[in-house]
Amino acid sequence: MIVGQQKPIEELWGMLKDFKKIMVFGCNTCVAVCHAGGAKEAEITASLLRIRAAEEGVEMNIEHGACERQCEPEFFMPSIEKFKAQDVILSTACGVGVNLMSSQIGDMPVYPGLNTSFYGAVPQAGVFTEVCGGCGNCVLHLTGGICPIVRCSKSLLNGPCGGTNNGKCEISSEVDCAWYLIVERMKKLGTLEKLFEIQPPKNWGTATAGGPRKIVIEHIAELEEKEENKATVEVKK
């Protein structure tokens, strides 16, 4: 899932202090799981902003709301009338939600309430770890299910660097060396010899280096276009 962290209230206040009507709008999927931007956190953020406004002696109308997924218009568009009544929307979704809302709800500014951090796992409640780089060209079958792209600080593909110290990375004794984990894992799986093969320079074109990425599943995309056309024809009739 996508893991995010709330921006400090001070930073939010700096963004919002000149607006009069604000809606804090949450997303109940990933960012709700990481206790950062679901309906509950949106309500808390709205409350903290109202307290701040009262302290500053500023008159503001701060509402809150949420939808199931801000990454799809059909979930937040039903609230469009509410959005239109605001001066600004503070989205506590991940950056995907902020982008999509911005593009869909007209000239209304949409500001980020979170710092979108990474694709993460939840190995235990309250702990979120980055384990996938979303590079668009997965190599996990070659590395024992441990991602060298983000779990190795240097994204090395052919083995550890010289910085491993007691199984930890040179950047911090708190960070596991991914290649140490990979080698140990591959030994257990009896597939260590897979690591002996030289991996050629990676094509990063499938990752962010290749520009914005887009995937179209044509038969589904076409279906929706047909539905839209049908609806237009019916209206014309």
Add this chain to the structure above:
Amino acid sequence: MATVAEAPGKEAASMPVSTPISTIEKPNEVPTNWQPNIIAFACHYCAFAAADLAGVMRLTYPTGIKVIRMPCTGKLDHIYVLRAFEKGVDGVFVAG
């Protein structure tokens, strides 16, 4: 178990003893005869029952304290505390 959260801008009575208040913020002047508004969230099974017993024993407490019975202090939510402060209480008392 009892926790006291303080209203923003009021005396920071719950600050750890080791932290001098002056380094955090200057305490507001407290007018004489000022009585704080305190909201108490009390667990039905212990703190609230204790308050009941106190009543039976004819013990008194200041009128500025309002008690809200909860099925359990586990029912307390962040937003209850924040709403209480928004409505102007000076302190929140959670007992359970």
Add this chain to the structure above:
Amino acid sequence: MKSGSNLERVILSGNPAVTAELGPPMSAAPDEIVHKAHILKGFCDAANITDCQTAVVRISSIAAAFIAQREGLEPVMQMTCRDRNRIAMQADLLGAAALGLKNCLCIAGDHQKFGAAGKLKGHPGAKNVYDVDTTQLVGILKKMRDESLQEGGDKIEVPPKFFIGATWTPMGDPMDFRPYNLKKKVDAGAEFIQTQGIYDMELFKSQCEKARNLGVLENTALLAGIIVPKSAMMLKYMDANVSGVTVPKPLIDRMAKAKEAAGDDKKKAKQLQEEEGIKITVELIHQALEIPGVKGVHIQAIDWEPAIEIIVKAAGLYPRPNIPAE
């Protein structure tokens, strides 16, 4: 002969090779490079010019290597994967070759968070590159030189002729993978290998044995890394903190004894420890050169370049062989 560098010629001649290290300054003045080049000249076959070591900005390896070469010291330019993508790397390699540089050591580079082990500010917020890793960079160099092709496949009219090197941390975790790690770099085209500093010669020997059994050491020149110890404190620090470096207790004890012998006299303690450090270095050099497959030593006298002359002479490695170019 792939590059015609002095280092390559010495290695091919069968003489034990000696490389040293020259760290460029955090300054735009070339004087320090010139000064250090004159100290090292004649006492090593080539000297590594570090590439923003410990992620601290210094004169670039290529520029410093060029200055050293002008002063008559053969440089081994270093190239980290941290700071350049494959486009910049290849452009710099062509440029370096055009300037007459002949040796290139490929390394991953210290992570920018490392910032001089906390001694300097560094640039912990920098974005690193790591477009390719060391093994891949070695492969790129080889492809450029031997096939006259860029990594992307475009032709190179006049290919850069480099003697290609890489590093090896034989005692780093996970230790049983390290010989294979070396094999990958050598298979990719590394013709010389400089190791992390070795103090535990027995362990190093057994790692070399494993590498030899994989047939690696026949295809590359392994230069054992020796970091000249200056004090007992330095040895203890390296043992505890430097990745892949373990220092046997007897060595630490020897240095501690040298320090104690001076009593409260700090100046004497420094002198006695330095003398002992040089003795230890010479012993380590002799032990390393006896290990089958080891073709030379890479001596690092950190901020103590004048020690190289003393060490090389004491180890019987002076004068350095003069192998004329073909």
